[in-house]
Amino acid sequence: MEQNQKLIVILLPIIFILGTITIYSSFLYTHPSSVISNNRVHVEFFVMSKCPDAMKCETSMLPSLLKLSSIINFTLSFIATEAKLNDFNCMHGIEECIGNKQQLCIQDMYSQTVFIKYLQCQSKRIDMIPYNGERCASETSGNIIKWHDVQSCVQSNKANELFHKSLQRTYLMAARKSCTIYINGRLWCMHDRFWSNCAEGHDEMSFIRAICSRYNGRNKPVECTIFV
Numbered sequence: 001m002e003q004n005q006k007l008i009v010i011l012l013p014i015i016f017i018l019g020t021i022t023i024y025s026s027f028l029y030t031h032p033s034s035v036i037s038n039n040r041v042h043v044e045f046f047v048m049s050k051c052p053d054a055m056k057c058e059t060s061m062l063p064s065l066l067k068l069s070s071i072i073n074f075t076l077s078f079i080a081t082e083a084k085l086n087d088f089n090c091m092h093g094i095e096e097c098i099g100n101k102q103q104l105c106i107q108d109m110y111s112q113t114v115f116i117k118y119l120q121c122q123s124k125r126i127d128m129i130p131y132n133g134e135r136c137a138s139e140t141s142g143n144i145i146k147w148h149d150v151q152s153c154v155q156s157n158k159a160n161e162l163f164h165k166s167l168q169r170t171y172l173m174a175a176r177k178s179c180t181i182y183i184n185g186r187l188w189c190m191h192d193r194f195w196s197n198c199a200e201g202h203d204e205m206s207f208i209r210a211i212c213s214r215y216n217g218r219n220k221p222v223e224c225t226i227f228v
């Protein structure tokens, strides 16, 4: 009996401390992905521009992002290594690094919708990246994307800065596989030869439902009423 009481005296504070830590950390790590808010839903793709998995994610998910463009904040980040500052190494070679820079420059210079349309075109032929950039720019943007300006960006230090920042984001979010999709800062789904970690599904309807269900602001796009 006395032994038991001693045990309780020792265990209670431990349980209390562990409980406090658990509750505290659950607050710490609760991410806004489950939070319904009036703010744009953050959608992030982590990719390598010439990767077949990127092609899969982009060709299957970008049409939905275009439909929901008014309620999302889309960011494309890249997976590559940077041995020393501005010394980038891309898994699919130098051409992939250039393709990444084209996409980063366009993401930086133009509206989200213009960028998504461009990306949709370019990712249909990943084998042609970066050489399909100019054609995609003119086919998808009318005259909005000035290819000369994009080229200047790609060849300038601006592109290095964007690439560097992008890799920092990828590192911070611990995304390692192309393609990884995050919604509101949390892993939503991956495609690494196969779909994985996709608790809410991975088809267009699931993606639209996932985004719409996290948005409670005004002027929901019509797709939200169709799919939710």
Ligand SMILES: *[C@@H]1O[C@H](CO)[C@@H](O)[C@H](O)[C@H]1NC(C)=O
Residues within 6 Å of the ligand: 040, 073
């Ligand atoms: C998207 O998110 C970024 C980073 O949080 C922010 O700087 C930017 O203003 C947002 N864009 C829109 C259109 O809300």
